[in-house]
Amino acid sequence: MNIKLIRDISISLLVARWKQTLVAAIGVTFSITMFIGLLGFMSGLNGLLDGLIINRTAHIRLYNDIQPAEHQPVGSVKEFQGYYNFIHSIKPKNERLEIYNSGAIIKSLLKDPNVSGIAPKITTPVFYTVASIELTGVINGIDVEAENKLFTFKDYVTKGNFIDLKNVPNSIILGKGAADKMLADIGDAIQVTTAQGERMQLKVVGYFQSGLQDIDKVQSYTSINTAQKLLGVSNNYITDIQIKLKDIQTAPALAKVYRQLYGVEALDIQTANAQFETGSFIRTLISYAVGITLLIVAGFGIYNILNMMIYEKMDSIAILKATGFSGKDVNRIFISIALSIGIFGGLLGLLFGFGLSSLIDQVPFNTPALPTIKTYPVDYNPKFYFIGIIFSIVTTYFAGYFPSRKASKIDPVIIIRGK
Amino acid sequence: MSQVVLEARNISKFFHDPHTVQVLNSVSFSIQHGEFVSIIGKSGCGKSTLLYILSTMDTEYDGELYIDGINMRGKKESELAAVRNEQIGFVFQFHYLLNEFSVLRNVMLPGQKLGKYPDAEIEHKAYEKLKILGIHNHALKKPNQLSGGEKQRVAIARALINDPLIIMGDEPTGNLDKKNSELVFDIFRELTKQFNQTLLIVTHDNEFAGKTNRIIEMEDGKIIRAL
Numbered sequence: 001m002n003i004k005l006i007r008d009i010s011i012s013l014l015v016a017r018w019k020q021t022l023v024a025a026i027g028v029t030f031s032i033t034m035f036i037g038l039l040g041f042m043s044g045l046n047g048l049l050d051g052l053i054i055n056r057t058a059h060i061r062l063y064n065d066i067q068p069a070e071h072q073p074v075g076s077v078k079e080f081q082g083y084y085n086f087i088h089s090i091k092p093k094n095e096r097l098e099i100y101n102s103g104a105i106i107k108s109l110l111k112d113p114n115v116s117g118i119a120p121k122i123t124t125p126v127f128y129t130v131a132s133i134e135l136t137g138v139i140n141g142i143d144v145e146a147e148n149k150l151f152t153f154k155d156y157v158t159k160g161n162f163i164d165l166k167n168v169p170n171s172i173i174l175g176k177g178a179a180d181k182m183l184a185d186i187g188d189a190i191q192v193t194t195a196q197g198e199r200m201q202l203k204v205v206g207y208f209q210s211g212l213q214d215i216d217k218v219q220s221y222t223s224i225n226t227a228q229k230l231l232g233v234s235n236n237y238i239t240d241i242q243i244k245l246k247d248i249q250t251a252p253a254l255a256k257v258y259r260q261l262y263g264v265e266a267l268d269i270q271t272a273n274a275q276f277e278t279g280s281f282i283r284t285l286i287s288y289a290v291g292i293t294l295l296i297v298a299g300f301g302i303y304n305i306l307n308m309m310i311y312e313k314m315d316s317i318a319i320l321k322a323t324g325f326s327g328k329d330v331n332r333i334f335i336s337i338a339l340s341i342g343i344f345g346g347l348l349g350l351l352f353g354f355g356l357s358s359l360i361d362q363v364p365f366n367t368p369a370l371p372t373i374k375t376y377p378v379d380y381n382p383k384f385y386f387i388g389i390i391f392s393i394v395t396t397y398f399a400g401y402f403p404s405r406k407a408s409k410i411d412p413v414i415i416i417r418g419k
Numbered sequence: 420m421s422q423v424v425l426e427a428r429n430i431s432k433f434f435h436d437p438h439t440v441q442v443l444n445s446v447s448f449s450i451q452h453g454e455f456v457s458i459i460g461k462s463g464c465g466k467s468t469l470l471y472i473l474s475t476m477d478t479e480y481d482g483e484l485y486i487d488g489i490n491m492r493g494k495k496e497s498e499l500a501a502v503r504n505e506q507i508g509f510v511f512q513f514h515y516l517l518n519e520f521s522v523l524r525n526v527m528l529p530g531q532k533l534g535k536y537p538d539a540e541i542e543h544k545a546y547e548k549l550k551i552l553g554i555h556n557h558a559l560k561k562p563n564q565l566s567g568g569e570k571q572r573v574a575i576a577r578a579l580i581n582d583p584l585i586i587m588g589d590e591p592t593g594n595l596d597k598k599n600s601e602l603v604f605d606i607f608r609e610l611t612k613q614f615n616q617t618l619l620i621v622t623h624d625n626e627f628a629g630k631t632n633r634i635i636e637m638e639d640g641k642i643i644r645a646l
Contacts, residue, residue: 005531012519319515322476323529323577324504326497413471416511416589 006329009320010336017309021337024305025345027298028396032349032388035291037356039384042287044360044377046280052211053273056151058119058242059251061272062099062258065265069093097239105241105262114245114254119146121240122227128220129191129199130182137178137218139192141227141238150244153221155372160186160206165223172202172226176209177217192230200230295391299399302341306334306403310410317407318415327408334407338400339393346392350385423488424584424617425450425473430482432468432640442468443480444640450585453615455607457628460637467589469637470621474507474587475499487584504533508578508586512593514570516562522573523549523558530580541580548576552606568599575606579616586610588620592627604630 014021068090074080099105102120109115122141127134144166147153154162157173165171172192174184184190189201202222209216228235243258245251251268259266270277310317317330361378432443442465450456460466471477473484475491478499484491486506491499503509516525526545531538549555552572554565562570571591578586588607592600604627610616611632620631628634636644 002532002534005528005534009528012517016519315515316517316519319517320528321500322474322503322509322511322515324500324502324532324581326500328497329500329532411476413476416513416515417467417471 002329006332006336010333010340013309013313013316013333014337014340017305017312020305020308021341024298024302024341025348027301028295028342028345028392029349029352031291031294031298032346032392033352033356034294035388035391036350036353036384037360038291039284039287040353040357040378040380041360041376042283043379043381043384046283047379048373048377050276050280053276054248054269056156056210057269057273058150059245059248059269060243060255060258061267062105062241062243062262062264063239063267064097064099066092066097098233098237099239099241099262099264102238102241103236105264109241109243114247114250115243116246117146117150117244119143119150119242119244120224120238121147121242122224122231122237123239124227124231125195126230127193128178128182129193134193135178135181137175137192137220139172139227139230140219140221141224141230142221143224147221150242156208156210157206158209160204162206164205165221168203168205170200170202170226170229171205171222173206173208173221174204175216175219176207177213178220179204179207181217194230196231198230198232202226291388292391295395298345298392299395302338302396302399303403306338306400307406309337310334310403310407313407314410314415317410318412321410321412322416330410331404331408334404335397335400338396338404342392342396342399343389345396346389349392350388353385353388354380422452423449424452424486425619426485427469427473428483428485430469430472430480430484432465432472432477432480442640443472445482446637446640446642447482448635448642448645450617450619452617453611455611455618455632456620456635457631457633458619458621458635458637459623459625459628462623464637465640466621466637470587470589470619473619474509475502504529505581506584508581508583510571510574510578510586510588510591512590514562514567514574516570516573516577518561518563520561521559522554522562522565525562525573526576526580529577533581535581545576545580548579549573551579551609552576568595568602571595571599571603572606575603579610585617585619588618588622590622591620592622592624600624600627 072085072087072090074085074087106118106120109118120143124139126137126139128137142153144153144163148162158176160173162173165173172190174182182190184204186204186206188204190204191199191201193199208219208221222230224238225235228237231237245254248269252270255266255268320330321327357378357380360376363376365373365376367373426449428447430443430446431441434440434442446469458466458469468477472480475486486502491502494502520528523542523545526548527541530536530541530544536544546555546558549558552575554569554572554576557565557569562573565573592603595603607618607620608630611618622628634644635642
């Protein structure tokens, strides 16, 4: 009953001052629009940049590293136990890069409920031989289909068909940078030499472009069989097992488990790419800070307009109080004015923010470094819209709080007698 | 059998700014139901101050105030607002109508605040009150489209909407010309006669006061003559 009356009075006051109200609402709309636009764009860029790494990196990589033995023989001698043993000039042990018993490990991983996919890989350093020049490079022997499923390998093959790698024997997909250096075109044969001195002719079936120049200059892909042939090893030889998990956050914990379980090195993505998390975090922080600053400025606008309205409406407030409206009622009237500016402006802001986001989404963004991206990336996460509307309501509430309190404390006697 | 609607017992009031000055000195009187009382006195004698205390808007005073037999001391701000809403009708020197609302809506507002009746009934009542005052033709106009006398009549209709125990007026004819003053006075007298409405009017217009049932004359914060 009373709520309806208070609403009526608020609306009438709003309508009577509709120009100022509109300016205040536009302030809120503008800040929410920018908030949504900015966060969507920033978050989109974050996603893109993270994707550069995360989509192409295993959540956990199992491999063997060349390193000194963890337990030195002196530690096993009974007499020297309980001492600190200083050993100088330790050399890494002669470890093969092959993962032992890889078939069994893969089988067991496939049964693990945390794992969403597995791709085995052979990584080996090679020389690309062009005439008398030798370029250093790295060949990744991959399971083409698994690699494509897990890391969308297809997207980064800019020329040629990725599946040829599997279908054409002794084929190679060259990094774009390496191909440019060697002037190798599709269909050409190039010669590679392994560190052990094995030589092999490989047929170029495509170019690969990751967006990271340093990688494209060096890396190339062959099928896992070709790599095994190149190295002259048996067909169960692999050097890496790449694991994709269902939940990326569990990677560090699971890496520890796998290290123990399979007796190999296990590197999780968080440890390997700590700088990306930091970058994303800072960028998000900046966008929130800018968005919230905009809203606070809008809040001051509302504060000013309500203050002016209260000065103008002093008489009306006095008479309302004289005819039986309590301070609380007057307070509610002005708070509801502030809130309706906030909600109306905020909702419009969400709409415009969505519009702005879609507009940014249409702007062409072509860069040779990112072959799959055609327009600016935008994130339409509903979270931003939720935060935007909540924040606009909270800000306008506080902007309305102090003027409303002032209005509720107006003494009608002073106003009425002052005339 | 008449009944006391308002009683003031030893009401005193001090202003402390800039110096402590006593504006009301132990004022006591009571008003019976259906009386038409006027308070007169020179400017600065404290008559308006007294009226604002009686209307519960000013709460800083010594002494006791009873409205309808209930002591107003110690009541909360919202409770006093409710008393003003239901028991007291107000007419000021200036009309204080809200220009954002129509005349009818202005009259309805205190009724809607009271919330005793549905809106349709309040509207009907408001229309009736406007009819008593002869301005029902202007019901849908905005207050700023009316003349001064008409506005003051709307203000009286607004004071009547909740059928208050008492109507208080602070120089209700102060801003009006002679013709309109007489009109407003006639309305007041009509209200006492026909509807047995209690009225308490502060004025410095002796001619106006002379026509009321009872005159309370004040000087220097004291009642010097109460007929």
